[in-house]
Amino acid sequence: xxxxxxxxxxxxxxxxxxxxxxxxxxxxxxxxxxxxxxxxxxxxxxxxxxxxxxxxxxxxxxxxxxxxxxxxxxxxxxxxxxxxxxxxxxxxxxxxxxxxxxxxxxxxxxxxxxxxxxxxxxxxxxxxxxxxxxxxxxxxxxxxxxxxxxxxxxxxxxxxxxxxxxxxxxxxxxxxxxxxxxxxxxxxxxxxxxxxxxxxxxxxxxxxxxxxxxxxxxxxxxxxx
Amino acid sequence: xxxxxxxxxxxxxxxxxxxxxxxxxxxxxxxxxxxxxxxxxxxxxxxxxxxxxxxxxxxxxxxxxxxxxxxxxxxxxxxxxxxxxxxxxxxxxxxxxxxxxxxxxxxxxxxxxxxxxxxxxxxxxxxxxxxxxxxxxxxxxxxxxxxxxxxxxxxxxxxxxxxxxxxxxxxxxxxxxxxxxxxxxxxxxxxxxxxxxxxxxxxxxxxxxxxxxxxxxxxxxxxxx
Numbered sequence: 117x118x119x120x121x122x123x124x125x126x127x128x129x130x131x132x133x134x135x136x137x138x139x140x141x142x143x144x145x146x147x148x149x150x151x152x153x154x155x156x157x158x159x160x161x162x163x164x165x166x167x168x169x170x171x172x173x174x175x176x177x178x179x180x181x182x183x184x185x186x187x188x189x190x191x192x193x194x195x196x197x198x199x200x201x202x203x204x205x206x207x208x209x210x211x212x213x214x215x216x217x218x219x220x221x222x223x224x225x226x227x228x229x230x231x232x233x234x235x236x237x238x239x240x241x242x243x244x245x246x247x248x249x250x251x252x253x254x255x256x257x258x259x260x261x262x263x264x265x266x267x268x269x270x271x272x273x274x275x276x277x278x279x280x281x282x283x284x285x286x287x288x289x290x291x292x293x294x295x296x297x298x299x300x301x302x303x304x305x306x307x308x309x310x311x312x313x314x315x316x317x318x319x320x321x322x323x324x325x326x327x328x329x330x331x332x333x334x335x336x337x338x339x340x341x
Numbered sequence: 342x343x344x345x346x347x348x349x350x351x352x353x354x355x356x357x358x359x360x361x362x363x364x365x366x367x368x369x370x371x372x373x374x375x376x377x378x379x380x381x382x383x384x385x386x387x388x389x390x391x392x393x394x395x396x397x398x399x400x401x402x403x404x405x406x407x408x409x410x411x412x413x414x415x416x417x418x419x420x421x422x423x424x425x426x427x428x429x430x431x432x433x434x435x436x437x438x439x440x441x442x443x444x445x446x447x448x449x450x451x452x453x454x455x456x457x458x459x460x461x462x463x464x465x466x467x468x469x470x471x472x473x474x475x476x477x478x479x480x481x482x483x484x485x486x487x488x489x490x491x492x493x494x495x496x497x498x499x500x501x502x503x504x505x506x507x508x509x510x511x512x513x514x515x516x517x518x519x520x521x522x523x524x525x526x527x528x529x530x531x532x533x534x535x536x537x538x539x540x541x542x543x544x545x546x547x548x549x550x551x552x553x554x555x556x557x558x559x560x561x562x563x564x565x566x
Contacts, residue, residue, distance in 0.1 A: 131424060134425070135425060172419070172424075173422075188422070189422050189425060190422040191421070191422035192417035192418075192419070192420060192422075193397075193417075194415060194417070195416075195417060195420035195422075195506070196416070196502050197398075197413070197414050197415040197416035197417075197420075197502045198415075199356060199397075199399060199414075199415040200356075200359070200360060200414060200415060201498050207498060207499070210497045210498050210499045210500075211499050213497055213499075214443065214497065214499050214500065214503065217442055217443040217446055218439065218442040218443060221442055272435045272438055273426050273431075273432060274421065274432070274435045274436050274438075274439050274507075275435075275439065277421050277423075281420070281421070282499075
């Protein structure tokens with residue numbers, strides 16, 4: 117068997133181990149000697165397999181600390197293949213048009229289906245975004261997580277990762293376009309969306325999500341003039 | 342400068358070369374000696390850079406023939422991060438619910454915005470899917486391309502790749518569920534969608550796309566019983 121194939125088989129064995137043991141993002145893999153024993157492979161092969169999974173954003177390798185399940189959950193860099201699409205304000209509008217097609221629907225579903233734990237996490241994440249804004253920190257990551265939590269509460273297993281992808285693909289550009297008007301839209305509507313989901317009001321959740329994204333679109337559109 | 346950084350810089354230089362020279366999927370890169378000269382790097386660094394881009398599905402390396410711009414246009418394997426989501430009939434329904442949210446809208450836009458060349462390509466691709474079905478070949482790839490062409494004709498630069506991703510992410514499973522009922526739905530509605538776009542009828546295009554996907558959803562739902 118070729119070395120590449122062995123490494124790939126080991127990578128698949130690691131994935132199976134993560135699924136079987138229900139490891140969550142941030143969880144640590146067993147130490148090298150233990151893991152070599154469990155998978156029945158040598159150190160070199162194990163390291164090759166781990167490297168392949170790190171390249172796929174399934175694992176994080178932290179020098180000296182070990183390997184961990186990645187918070188990116190296997191979502192690759194540039195999932196939408198935007199490498200050859202020029203990032204400009206027009207692309208932000210295109211992206212918001214895509215998000216407008218499904219995020220209001222996703223918020224509607226979340227208001228119907230979210231568990232008490234999911235509702236609490238969504239409200240807490242809205243608070244976290246506000247804290248970032250109040251302290252002048254970048255809130256791109258916290259914002260993406262807020263939208264992802266809502267999508268994951270929808271009951272559709274594809275929406276969560278898809279929402280995350282659409283939120284982060286042009287994050288750099290969103291960073292550039294942030295301003296106080298944008299910040300106040302985010303605070304106001306995130307709070308309304310979170311409350312509507314918490315209270316179980318599907319139409320309110322959909323409507324506030326729509327308003328939130330339409331205002332972002334309006335800002336981006338005005339910047340293009 | 343570390344070897345990794347040099348290879349990454351070379352990869353970026355190759356991307357810039359592709360963009361500047363407007364190379365299209367399937368186009369061949371210059372030969373090694375010519376490209377080394379153009380980019381001002383050694384053979385080892387060039388090869389490292391090309392390997393990085395092959396891993397990102399931006400280039401295809403064909404042994405003995407050279408390197409080519411990939412038809413995958415930088416869209417990675419498993420863009421949606423489905424590695425940890427179990428593929429089952431339920432996931433197909435979740436995926437179709439996502440597609441139903443935006444593909445009818447995308448077809449509507451295409452009916453308004455498609456150029457004569459884009460219309461011709463969409464009609465020709467509907468014929469190609471029919472040919473595959475008639476000859477008993479797999480039509481998963483041809484089907485994905487039909488939906489991608491429509492999305493690319495929408496004028497929104499994100500829809501094209503996104504549609505392709507949603508079409509191909511669970512292609513294996515779609516393959517399993519294909520049957521004659523599914524085939525006749527595909528032939529009938531692809532043709533109607535293509536004709537509506539060609540004729541410039543937005544509501545018809547949206548309605549037929551909706552019917553097409555709802556019927557796929559009905560098949561998948563019945564298989565789950």
